[in-house]
Structures are given as C-alpha cells and as structure tokens.
Amino acid sequence: MDSFAYAAEFEPGDTPGVIVVSFPDVPEAITEGNGMADARLQAEEALGLALLSYPARGQPLPKPRAKGKRLSLVAVAPDVAAKLAVIEAFVSAGISKSELARRMQKDEKEVRRILDPKHATKLPAMVDALRALGKRLVIGVEAAA
Structure with missing residues (x-):
C-alpha cells in the first residue's frame, strides 16, 4: 500500500x-x-x-x-495522495486515456483533468478512476505528530 x-x-x-x-x-x-x-x-x-x-x-x-x-x-495531504495514486495506477496499467474514459464511462476530457497533476479533482472522481484501474482507496487515521 x-x-x-x-x-x-x-x-x-x-x-x-x-x-x-x-x-x-x-x-x-x-x-x-x-x-x-x-x-x-x-x-x-x-x-x-x-x-x-x-x-x-x-x-x-x-x-x-x-x-x-x-x-x-x-x-502528503489526502487529496494529493489520492491524485498521486490515480496517476501511478494509470501509468502502471499501460492504457490510454480514452481506454480509462471508456472504463469509467466518462468523457476523455474529464479523464485528462483527473490525470492532470495541476487540476484539483474531487475525491469521488479519483475513487472511480482507481476502481476502473483495479485499485481502491484506503483511508487511515493516526495520531498527529
């Protein structure tokens, strides 16, 4: 993980x-x-x-x-961790953006925004992308240092 x-x-x-x-x-x-x-x-x-x-x-x-x-x-902050996880899973999958869009049943423009490191993406979209890439987001809580 x-x-x-x-x-x-x-x-x-x-x-x-x-x-x-x-x-x-x-x-x-x-x-x-x-x-x-x-x-x-x-x-x-x-x-x-x-x-x-x-x-x-x-x-x-x-x-x-x-x-x-x-x-x-x-x-990193949770939203950044989710974005990095999506990008890494996409690269590892070795598929095209259009294939990810097909799997997510989304427009390719939306997938490009999800994969853009500079674009703020809402958590549900990143969860959907990870699911389409065969991954899941796991959230944990621990004491602050």
Missing part, C-alpha cells in the same frame, strides 16, 4: 524560532515554518507540490529510502 510519506529533516533556521525542513529523497521539497507546528504544515504542502511535479515532468516518484534518528515521516 502506498502512503506517499517521506522522511524529513527538521533543523533550526538562522532566525530564532524558524524551523527549516528538507527531504533527502525529494530534494525539490524544502521549506520552513515558524515553530514546529507551522513547519510540519509547510512540509506537508511542500512535499505534495514537489511530488506532483514529478508526473507533470514525466518522471516516476522517488522511492522513500531515507532513514535515521534525526528524520521524521511526513505524509
């Missing part, structure tokens, strides 16, 4: 109270926040934006490999 969570390093910035966040496996994702709570929110957003840039550039998502005592796991 893909969770789209990556290890992040939280370090003090040059300004007091500022926390700088970087991701060893996703070098494009770097941000900062005022205090730890803000840094975590900014990290989630930066990670999501960086990961969505990979399919937009025709590149596969990086594999989460980094581990260490100084690293904390950060997951």
